[in-house]
Amino acid sequence: MGSSPMAVGEAQRSQQLRDPPGTERSRLWSQRSHCWKGQTGTDPIFGIPDFSSQAADTGDCRGQGETSTRDAPYVEGGGHQPECSGHPVSPGAQPFLEQIENSAEALQDYGISVVKVNCPKEDVSRYCGKENALRKAYLFRGNMLIREFPTDALFDVNSIVANVLFALLFNEVKYVETLADLQNIENALKGRSNMVFAYVPATGTAEHRAVMEAAFVYGTIHQFVLTTEATLLKDTGNDKSDVSSARLFFCHCQRATDLGQPCRRTAMGQTLTMLNIHRHLKLMGAPLVTEVAEDPEKVSTVHLQLGLPLVFIFSQKETYEADRRTAEFVAWQLLGKAGVALLSRDLVDLNVLLRSNVALKTPEEGVPIKYLVLEDTDEVITLVEDKNKVEQIQEDEEEDEEDEDEKENNNQDIQDDQVVEAVSRDKKRELPLEQILVLTEETFHSALLETARTVVLFYASWEAVSLAVLRSYTEVADHLKGTQGVLLSRVNCWDWPGLCTKENVTQFPTIKIYEKGERSVMYNGMWGTEELTSFIMLSRVSCPLKLATIDEAEGYLRGEFPSELSSYHHTLLLGVFSTATSEASEAFEEAGNILSGHVTMGMYFEDDGLTLSRRYAVSPPALLLARSRGQSVEGIALSKQSAQDVVRMIRYKLLDVFPEITVQNLPRYLQLRKPFLILFSDGDIGQMESKEMLKLAKGRPQPAFVACWLNLKKTPVGRGILKVYFATMPSLPVLIWVNLHAGGQVFKFPSEQSITEMNILSWLEKLKAGLEIPSSTLSDEDWKPPLPAYDFLQMMETAVPELPLHTSHRPGDTPEQHLPESPGGDTAVREEPSQETKAEKVGSPGRDLRGTAPRLAAREKQGKRHSEL
Secondary structure (H helix, E strand, C coil): CCCCCCCCCHHHHHHHHHCCCCCCHHHHHHHHHHHHHHHHCCCEEEEEEECCCCCCCCCCCHHHCCCCCCCCCCCCCCCCCCCCCCCCCCHHHHHHHHHHHHHHHHHHCCCCEEEEEECCCCCCHHHHCCCCHHHEEEEEECCEEEEEEEHHHCCCHHHHHHHHHHHHCCCCEEECCCHHHHHHHHHHHCCCCCEEEEECCCCCCHHHHHHHHHHHHHCCCCEEEEECCHHHHHHCCCCCCCCCCCEEEEEEHHHCCCCCCCCEEEECCCCCCHHHHHHHHHHHHCCCCEEECCCHHHCCCHHHHCCCCEEEEEECHHHHHHHHHHHHHHHHHCCCCCEEEEEECCCCCCHHHHCCCEEEECCCCCCCCEEECCCEHHHHHHHHHCCHHHHHHHHHHHHHHHHHHHHHHHHHHHCCCHHHHHHHHCCCCCCCCCCCEECCCCCHHHHHHHCCEEEEEEECCCCHHHHHHHHHHHHHHHHCCCCCCEEEEEEECCCCHHHHHHCCCCCCCEEEEEECCCCEEECCCCCCHHHHHHHHHHHCCCCCEEECCHHHHHHHHCCCCCHHHCCCCCCEEEEEECCCCHHHHHHHHHHHHHHECCEEEEEEECCCCCHHHHHCCCCCCEEEEEECCCCEEEEEECCCCCHHHHHHHHHHHCCCCCCECCCCCHHHHHCCCCCEEEEEECCCCCHHHHHHHHHHHHCCCCCCCEEEEEECCCCCHHHHHHHHHCCCCCCCCEEEEECCCCCCEEEECCCCCCCCHHHHHHHHHHHHHCCCCCCEECCCCCCCCCCCCCCHHHHHHHHCCCCCCCCCCCCCCCCCCCCCECCCCCECCCCCCCHHHHHHHCCCCCCECCCCCCCCCCCCHHHHHCCCC
C-alpha cells in the first residue's frame, strides 16, 4: 500500500459526518473496504499459521476465523483453500486463536478477512517453516506482505483491531516522537487542512483502537497524528495532564497562515471512545458562529442534536461587525461545550429581543428558552458552564426590577432632578429609533463619508439628560424624514469611550454636524425639537453663503434663495463688501463659521455700481438684516471689527425688540445682564399694551433694560415666578421690574395706572430716584443644584470595580485572554496567541457585549449602577 486508500465520495463523507458509528458503520466502512480491493484486486488478509493436524470440523472455515463472504483469500505463495478438520488445536495457541475469532467480525467491518492456515496440510513453507512461526501473524494485501505481528502484542480484540488498522493506515496516521516532528506536520498543513493529534499511553489499548477507527472514517478529511511519548504531550503545553490518560486535540491548522505560530488546539474533554471522538470531530466541523434569521424556538443546530446548549447573541445591522467578533470570541471559548448563533433583531420581529441581548436554548425538550441581559462575555461563558447561573441571573433581574419600581413609586415626589424624574416616569415608553443610525468605532468614519452632512448625537445610555435629548432627537428624525443629504446618527459613549474622546466630546449629550467627514459644527443651543431641527436645516447651507449676482442677493433678502430654506421664516443677514474691504470680509467670513447652524448669513461683493448699497442707503462694508421675508431691511455699518465683535453684534441684532419670554429663549436675554421690564399676561396681551411697550422698547438705540412679556398660558412656570415675587397672586396683566443681576429687587407697576409709554417712563424715573418701595427682594444666594454634581468618571473607575470601563482597543493592545478550561481541567487552547488570535483581539469589542445590548431599555444594568440619580 504505497499511498492512501482511494477516498470515499463526497456524498458518502457527508453521510459519515451525520451518522454516528453503530448499525450504519458496517455499510459505510464496507464502502471504504472496497478501496483496498480497488488497489490490488483483493481485500487485506490477516493470516495465522497453525501446525496442528487437528482441527474442529465446523463444516466451513468460519470456526477457524474466516469471515469473508467471497472465496477464501490467498495466502502468500499458496493457491489452495485452507482445509478444516475435526481435531483440537494446540493448547499454546488457544488463547490467541480465541481473540482472533472474536476480532474477526470487527475486522470484517473494515473489509479485512481473518484466515487460519493449517501448516501440515497446506504448502506454505515460506511462512510455516519459519522459526517461531506459531508466534507470528501476517497481514497481506493480495500477494504482498504488509506487516508481521508477534502474537503476544495481539492479546485482545482491541489490540488486534488497533494494530491492524495502524498498519493499514500508515498514510492517514502519522506517528511522532518529538515536538519538532509535530510542528513540521503542522506547518505542512497550515492553510490547507486540520489535524487530529492523539496521545495514548500505549498501543493496543481501547483508546488506541478508538483513534484508529476514527482515522479510518475521517482520515481523508483530517490528518491524524499519534504519539505515545509523555514528554511530547508536556512539550505541547499540557504540563498538568495525567500522562496515564489518553488525550485528543483538534488542531485548527486550516485557519492558520503564519508559520511562526502553532495551530490553535481544542481539547476533547471526554474519554477516548469512538462515539466521543466522532461527536467531537462533528462539533469541530460545524460553523464557528451560525447566523440565523428566525425565531430561536425554531432554530436547530448540530450542537442541540448532540446534546449541547446553543447561545444566541442578539445584534443589529448598525453594530454587526462588532457583534460578529463578540460572537466569535465567545464561540472559541465555548468550542466543544456549546454552540453560538448570531441573531439580528432587524430580521426577527420579537419584542423579547429588544429587552434582551443573550438567549440560551438547551437540548432538553419542553424547556423554554432563557432570555437574559448580560454585561460581558465572561457571564456568557459562566452561563454555559454553570447551569444554576441561569436561574440566578433571572431571579436577580426580577428582584432588581421590582426594587426599582418600588423605589420609584416611593421617591418620585422627592426627586432632586426634574429631568431624571421625567425620564423615570416615562421609562416604559419605547423610542422609535429606526431612522437614527447607530455608529461604532468601526462604522463612524465610513458613515461620515457617505452623506453630505451627518448629524451625530454623542450620549450616555444611562444618563437622564441624554435620554431626554434622545426623545427630542427621534422627533427631529421624524420631521426630517426623507431630507436629502442629511443623516441622523448616534454614538453611545458608554460603549465607545475611545471614539468620543477622539471626537473631543467632554460632556453628555453633545451634537455635532460633520460635512463629508471634514469640519464639524457643535450645537450649543436648547434641546427642543424645533431648535434642533432649525440648527440641522440651517447647517445644510454654507455660512456665509457667497452670492454671485445682484439677483441672487435680492432673492436671498426675500427668503427665496437658497430654495432649501424657503420654508423657514427667520431673520436673514447679508454682508455687503467691495474689493477694498478685504479685512472686514475676512472677519465676517470667520464669524459665519462660528455661527453656522444658528443663523443664515450671505456674502455679496459689489462691483463699481454699488447698486445694492444705494438701494438700502449703506456703504461697504455693511450688514443688511432682512426680517419678514424682506419686508423690513435694516442697514448697519461694519467698522474694522474682529470676528468676535461681529458675532456679538449679530447675536444682539437677532434679539427681538419686544420678545415673548419662553423657557427656550430666556438664556439669551439673561446673557445681556440687564434688568427686565416684563409684562405678565394670562394669554395674549392687548393691542394697546403691545403698541405702547413696543414704542418704549424702540425709543432708545441701546436700551438699559429688556422690555418683554410672558404668556402664562404658554409658559405656566410664570405663575411660580409670580408666587416668588409676591405673597399673593396679583391680578393680570401685571408689569414688573426686576434686576436679577444687581440687588434682586422686584417692583410692581401701579395697577391703577394704564400701561402707556409716558406712564412707564415716569415710573422708571421714580425707581431710579429711589422713590418706590420694592414689593420683594430676591435672595442673593447662588442658584446651585440641591446636590453636588456627580463625578461620573470617578464612579466608573473606583466605585464600581466589578464593572470594567469599556475602553477601546487600539492596534498593539492585546490584553491577555484567560481561556476556558475543559471538563478535564486543561485549557481548551494551550498555545500562545496565533496571528489569527491577535487579529481577533485588535479592534475587537473586548469582553463586553456593547453592541448587542439593548442599551436604551429601561432595565439596562448600567442605569442601575447609578440609581442614586
